Amino acid sequence: MNDSSAVPAGFVVGGVSSGVGKTVATLAIGCALEDAGYAVQPAKAGPDFIDPSHHESITGRPSRTLDRWLCGEDGLRRNYARGEGEICVVEGLMGLYDGDRSSTAMVAEALDLPVVLVVDANAGMESVAATALGFAAYAERIDRNVEVAGIVAQRAHGGRHEHGIREALPDDLAYFGRVPPSEELEIPDRHLGLEMGSETQISRDALDEAAETIDAERLASIARVPPGLESASAASGGGEDETGELTVAFADDAAFCFRYPATIERLRERATVRTFSPVAGDPVPDCDGVYLPGGYPELHGERLEGGGTLEHLGRLASDGLPVFGECGGLMAMSESLTTVDGERYDMAGILPATVTMCDRYQALDHVELEALERTLTARSGEEIRGHEFHYSRADVGTDARFRFETVRGRGITGERDGLAEYAALGTYAHVHPESGAFDRFLDSLES
Template identity: 75%
Template sequence: MKGFVLGGVSSGVGKTVATLAIVRTLADAGYEVQPAKAGPDFIDPSHHEEIAGRPSRTLDLWLEGEDGLRRNYARGEGDICVVEGVMGLYDGDGSSTAMVAEALGLPVVLVVDAEAGMESVAATALGFREYADAIGRDVEVGGIVAQRAHGGRHEQGIRDALPEALEYFGRIPPSPDLEIPDRHLGLEMGEEAALPRDALQDAAETIDAERLAAVATEPPRPETPVEAADAVDATVAVASDAAFCFRYPATIERFRERAELVTFSPIAGDPVPHCDGVYLPGGYPELNAEDLESAGTLSELGDRASEGLPVLGECGGLMAMSQSLTTAEGDRSEMAGILPADVTMHDRYRALDHVELEAIEGTLTARAGESIRGHEFHYSSANVGRDARFAFETVRGDGIDGDRDGLTEYESLGTYVHVHAESGGFDRFLESIER
């Protein structure tokens, strides 16, 4: 599958809107489009899926390694893969957009804010193209999409200013309808704040689908072939609702490939399914804390965990496994009570980084002494009991207390870190809960 990377000159330049418009214009031209996201994001991919009609792939060198990155890309379906970048093109030491483009050998289409410029837009794009050589990265910036650019003289001025080495692929017109609301963890989810289809269609019509299709290239195949792993005799129950919505598609794929998968909604009060283990992904438990407390599912889950049912929680899942959750406004709700911790939300984020953990002892996602890589981004802190047991030391990142992560109680584990299926963590989880 051919593809290209949509990089930005900075965060906030409008990469997500440009990605959605490009997906739309390619689909209108008859191409099957596979969306993807560089970096450990859950929110932007939800918008991709709303428009493309298929899950967006997560492409992160730190989380997956180079071969894992290529395997995850190769699992995609379609004619063209559109990879939305993270932050600015060269920003980030763990897995920048440029690093992902280089690992996959894909060209970069640069999103440049053109609201108040013409020649300066071309100068900016040329600087991004030449910077790759200056730092020794094999990254090809092939052209631009002009964000917030008017038509007529404005558009023509941008086109005329571009050097021959840079193609003009089109523009995203300025429009208040092409703005996605945000909140403390980023944009709102795709199903909550989908862009108006007519505004997105108008933007799609100002982009040249055939030029974009022509610039796409085929990445190298992974060294390790894409094959389904051996099945395990286990059923895993995955919480899935507005409180637990941060999960990588590759994780769900791995569960379905290797085990039986069932889903349930703690917000709706669904009973905990008959299963061998439970996965509580991240999400927004703080926005649904009262419903989670009153529904009763978390209380039942706490009872089941105390009887030995393994529960794995990541970030929001850790919060739900705690004794209590207090919002930034001071409202306190009882949670599952599995872990000896009380969680409090804050107005500013408490951690944001690629993370490396080393297992102190064998746990649900790693054997003793193994390292596992992931990502953390949260606005909460956990006040843990004096007798709390930790499964990991933090080699990189903040974890729960700055030095450690992974609270463990009974047969359960709660961590602030999100890991990808290519890390091996979820394979270890499935093998741990096998009957």
């Protein structure tokens, strides 16, 4: 492994479209590189929480979040630099050029990393090469500095099929291997995307078999360190034994699992961090403030209602304990949660809202919020950026008080986000620490 202060060299795994199999290809590439003796640091372009959970289950390292909208270009580069290992494999989002605020191509350009294009080869040979050539040429057409170095052929057979793809590729597009078609390489999905890595362990035998068809050394040869990031700008955060004048407790279980590694790192820079599980019925630790990440409270309604943790949290919030909840955290802070099947569960009762799950998503976008007044995560007039993706709606009381106007995105009402009560705040937006929101949160706890 390289020196811990060194920034890993990297490349981006982009796709021709959503659903082409980028996650499986990324996992197979990671296995191939590790089998070849390289320490792999995973990363994800875009605001996703689910794909990174699969990255971590295979590599054992938290996946870094790289999103130009959430982090800004400087923050994106800082977050990359905090990675470990020797080679960073960055999984893209959607198709390579898709996304008006932070596409895979934008991330590759910001870091000056080459792109390995995942192309569905299930029913093509020469057409696979034509597709790759078109993606490479398109960057020049739109005047973007994006280098498509070559391809991984998804769902490609060996023998004549693989040979035909290789022969059709022009000399300046490398063939890095294939991912064979296999039902064992399928990851089940549900309403927010794929199942989490902790829930569905993709067959390691199938991944190892796919890794054998990947040219790890050729991939390693194209990886490079982003210019200007030759040494890490900051070390990663430590464990729960960190000390600080503040203590922050955050929910950490199957219902509250959507958080960025950088968020916990940022909290640990200034506070002692303690975890608890509302699903298990843990008491809320003694602390100065609570963070409730998003996740799947709707899948654990019965245990959340009966476990006692949310009831305890509600009492603490009514006594003035600051509580910040994002999306699933907002849902848990509400009065009740009703599933699509009509099951109703009592929640913490901190916020004057009732939440109902819907059949289709209610919001999916990058968001921008402007603070109407000082709140837990922003100063008055300050703008913060985030992301929202939820299948629930929150119906609020007539006396509801909001702390944010939605400059971009839907929020809770279409015009407002940041429902507030006592010293608590709940938003549908997920924010990255590069937005400054968690620094403001810690500032609020100190004041």
